[in-house]
Amino acid sequence: MTLRRAQAMLETLISVLFVTFILLVSVQLVQMYNARILLDHAAERAARAKAVGLNDFMCLKSARVAMIPVAGNRTWPQENIDEVARIPIYLSSDHGARARAILDYERWANMNVSVSSEYGISPIAETQINLETDEFSVNGESKVESHYPLYMEGFGF
Numbered sequence: 001m002t003l004r005r006a007q008a009m010l011e012t013l014i015s016v017l018f019v020t021f022i023l024l025v026s027v028q029l030v031q032m033y034n035a036r037i038l039l040d041h042a043a044e045r046a047a048r049a050k051a052v053g054l055n056d057f058m059c060l061k062s063a064r065v066a067m068i069p070v071a072g073n074r075t076w077p078q079e080n081i082d083e084v085a086r087i088p089i090y091l092s093s094d095h096g097a098r099a100r101a102i103l104d105y106e107r108w109a110n111m112n113v114s115v116s117s118e119y120g121i122s123p124i125a126e127t128q129i130n131l132e133t134d135e136f137s138v139n140g141e142s143k144v145e146s147h148y149p150l151y152m153e154g155f156g157f
Contacts, residue, residue, distance in 0.1 A: 032136045035070045039140025042066035043127040050115050050125035051146040059115045061091055061099060063129060064108050070131075071105035107133060117146055 046063035050056075064071070065087055074083065086103045093099040112130045117123065125146040131138045 028135065032138060035131065035136070035138045036140065038067050038070045039129050039131055039138055040142060041140075043129045043140040043142035044144070046113060046115055046129070047125045047127040047142040047144040050117055050127065051144045051148065053148040056115050057096070058091075059127070060113050061093070063113050063127070064105075064111065065091065067107075067111070067129075067131075068105065070107070072107040072133075073105065074103075075106050076100065076104040107131060119146075123147060 042063040045066040046059040049059045049062040054062075068083075083103060090099055090103040093102055110132045112132075114128045115125070116127075117125050123146040124143050126143045127141065129140040131140075
Protein backbone atom coordinates (compact mmCIF):
# COMPACT_ATOMS: atom_id res chain seq x y z
CA MET A 1 0.00 0.00 0.00
CA THR A 2 2.76 2.49 0.84
CA LEU A 3 4.56 1.65 -2.39
CA ARG A 4 1.53 2.80 -4.39
CA ARG A 5 1.34 6.05 -2.41
CA ALA A 6 5.03 6.69 -3.02
CA GLN A 7 4.60 5.96 -6.70
CA ALA A 8 1.63 8.34 -6.93
CA MET A 9 3.55 11.03 -5.06
CA LEU A 10 6.56 10.62 -7.36
CA GLU A 11 4.37 10.79 -10.48
CA THR A 12 2.67 13.91 -9.14
CA LEU A 13 6.00 15.52 -8.37
CA ILE A 14 7.36 14.78 -11.85
CA SER A 15 4.22 16.06 -13.55
CA VAL A 16 4.13 19.24 -11.42
CA LEU A 17 7.79 19.94 -12.24
CA PHE A 18 7.16 19.37 -15.94
CA VAL A 19 4.10 21.62 -16.00
CA THR A 20 5.98 24.31 -14.06
CA PHE A 21 8.87 24.15 -16.53
CA ILE A 22 6.49 24.46 -19.49
CA LEU A 23 4.74 27.40 -17.82
CA LEU A 24 8.01 29.25 -17.15
CA VAL A 25 9.24 28.67 -20.71
CA SER A 26 5.91 29.96 -22.03
CA VAL A 27 6.17 33.13 -19.92
CA GLN A 28 9.71 33.75 -21.24
CA LEU A 29 8.58 33.27 -24.85
CA VAL A 30 5.68 35.68 -24.35
CA GLN A 31 8.09 38.29 -22.93
CA MET A 32 10.39 37.87 -25.92
CA TYR A 33 7.49 38.18 -28.36
CA ASN A 34 6.22 41.29 -26.56
CA ALA A 35 9.71 42.82 -26.74
CA ARG A 36 9.89 42.02 -30.46
CA ILE A 37 6.56 43.72 -31.16
CA LEU A 38 7.56 46.81 -29.18
CA LEU A 39 11.00 46.95 -30.83
CA ASP A 40 9.37 46.85 -34.26
CA HIS A 41 7.15 49.72 -33.12
CA ALA A 42 10.19 51.63 -31.79
CA ALA A 43 11.98 51.06 -35.11
CA GLU A 44 8.94 52.39 -36.95
CA ARG A 45 8.87 55.52 -34.76
CA ALA A 46 12.60 56.13 -35.37
CA ALA A 47 12.24 55.58 -39.12
CA ARG A 48 9.28 57.95 -39.19
CA ALA A 49 11.34 60.58 -37.35
CA LYS A 50 14.12 60.18 -39.93
CA ALA A 51 11.60 60.29 -42.80
CA VAL A 52 10.37 63.72 -41.73
CA GLY A 53 13.92 65.06 -41.51
CA LEU A 54 14.86 64.80 -37.83
CA ASN A 55 18.46 64.14 -36.80
CA ASP A 56 19.79 60.79 -35.53
CA PHE A 57 19.64 61.84 -31.86
CA MET A 58 15.94 62.65 -32.17
CA CYS A 59 15.41 59.28 -33.87
CA LEU A 60 17.16 57.57 -30.95
CA LYS A 61 14.99 59.41 -28.42
CA SER A 62 11.84 58.50 -30.36
CA ALA A 63 12.83 54.83 -30.36
CA ARG A 64 13.63 54.88 -26.64
CA VAL A 65 10.29 56.43 -25.72
CA ALA A 66 8.44 53.87 -27.83
CA MET A 67 10.12 50.99 -26.02
CA ILE A 68 9.51 52.19 -22.44
CA PRO A 69 7.20 49.21 -21.67
CA VAL A 70 10.12 46.78 -22.16
CA ALA A 71 12.93 49.10 -21.02
CA GLY A 72 13.17 47.58 -17.54
CA ASN A 73 13.39 49.54 -14.31
CA ARG A 74 13.69 53.30 -14.32
CA THR A 75 17.17 54.31 -13.16
CA TRP A 76 16.55 58.05 -13.14
CA PRO A 77 14.72 59.67 -11.46
CA GLN A 78 14.40 57.10 -8.73
CA GLU A 79 11.59 58.75 -6.80
CA ASN A 80 8.04 57.83 -7.66
CA ILE A 81 7.01 60.43 -10.26
CA ASP A 82 4.71 60.60 -13.25
CA GLU A 83 6.98 59.65 -16.13
CA VAL A 84 4.38 60.57 -18.74
CA ALA A 85 4.89 64.23 -17.85
CA ARG A 86 8.66 63.88 -18.39
CA ILE A 87 8.45 62.36 -21.89
CA PRO A 88 7.91 65.67 -23.79
CA ILE A 89 10.76 67.25 -21.80
CA TYR A 90 12.95 64.24 -22.62
CA LEU A 91 12.12 64.50 -26.32
CA SER A 92 13.00 68.21 -26.36
CA SER A 93 16.43 67.72 -24.76
CA ASP A 94 19.32 68.71 -26.98
CA HIS A 95 22.08 66.31 -25.90
CA GLY A 96 22.55 62.92 -24.23
CA ALA A 97 23.59 64.10 -20.77
CA ARG A 98 20.56 66.35 -20.40
CA ALA A 99 18.27 63.58 -21.70
CA ARG A 100 19.66 61.10 -19.12
CA ALA A 101 19.10 63.68 -16.39
CA ILE A 102 15.42 63.85 -17.33
CA LEU A 103 14.58 60.17 -17.86
CA ASP A 104 16.62 56.96 -18.01
CA TYR A 105 15.92 53.21 -17.96
CA GLU A 106 18.23 50.26 -17.39
CA ARG A 107 17.82 48.66 -20.84
CA TRP A 108 18.27 51.88 -22.79
CA ALA A 109 22.04 51.45 -22.44
CA ASN A 110 21.80 47.98 -24.07
CA MET A 111 19.78 49.20 -27.04
CA ASN A 112 21.59 49.77 -30.34
CA VAL A 113 19.72 51.93 -32.87
CA SER A 114 20.94 52.19 -36.45
CA VAL A 115 19.16 54.76 -38.64
CA SER A 116 20.02 55.20 -42.30
CA SER A 117 18.55 57.00 -45.30
CA GLU A 118 18.81 56.18 -48.99
CA TYR A 119 18.08 58.88 -51.54
CA GLY A 120 17.45 57.23 -54.86
CA ILE A 121 14.42 56.76 -57.03
CA SER A 122 12.44 55.79 -53.95
CA PRO A 123 13.89 57.48 -50.83
CA ILE A 124 13.79 55.21 -47.79
CA ALA A 125 14.49 55.75 -44.09
CA GLU A 126 15.49 52.45 -42.49
CA THR A 127 15.91 51.65 -38.81
CA GLN A 128 17.29 48.56 -37.09
CA ILE A 129 17.19 48.12 -33.33
CA ASN A 130 18.94 45.45 -31.30
CA LEU A 131 18.21 44.93 -27.60
CA GLU A 132 20.60 42.73 -25.62
CA THR A 133 19.61 41.59 -22.14
CA ASP A 134 20.75 38.82 -19.83
CA GLU A 135 17.67 36.79 -20.72
CA PHE A 136 17.36 37.34 -24.48
CA SER A 137 18.43 39.24 -27.58
CA VAL A 138 15.73 40.80 -29.78
CA ASN A 139 15.89 42.70 -33.07
CA GLY A 140 13.39 45.11 -34.60
CA GLU A 141 13.41 46.82 -37.97
CA SER A 142 11.33 49.16 -40.09
CA LYS A 143 11.45 50.93 -43.45
CA VAL A 144 9.49 54.08 -44.27
CA GLU A 145 9.37 56.14 -47.45
CA SER A 146 11.21 59.39 -46.96
CA HIS A 147 10.16 62.31 -49.12
CA TYR A 148 11.47 65.20 -47.04
CA PRO A 149 14.61 65.66 -49.22
CA LEU A 150 12.35 66.40 -52.19
CA TYR A 151 10.67 69.27 -50.34
CA MET A 152 13.55 70.58 -48.23
CA GLU A 153 16.28 70.53 -50.89
CA GLY A 154 15.79 74.13 -51.98
CA PHE A 155 15.90 75.44 -48.39
CA GLY A 156 19.51 74.45 -47.60
CA PHE A 157 18.73 71.39 -45.49
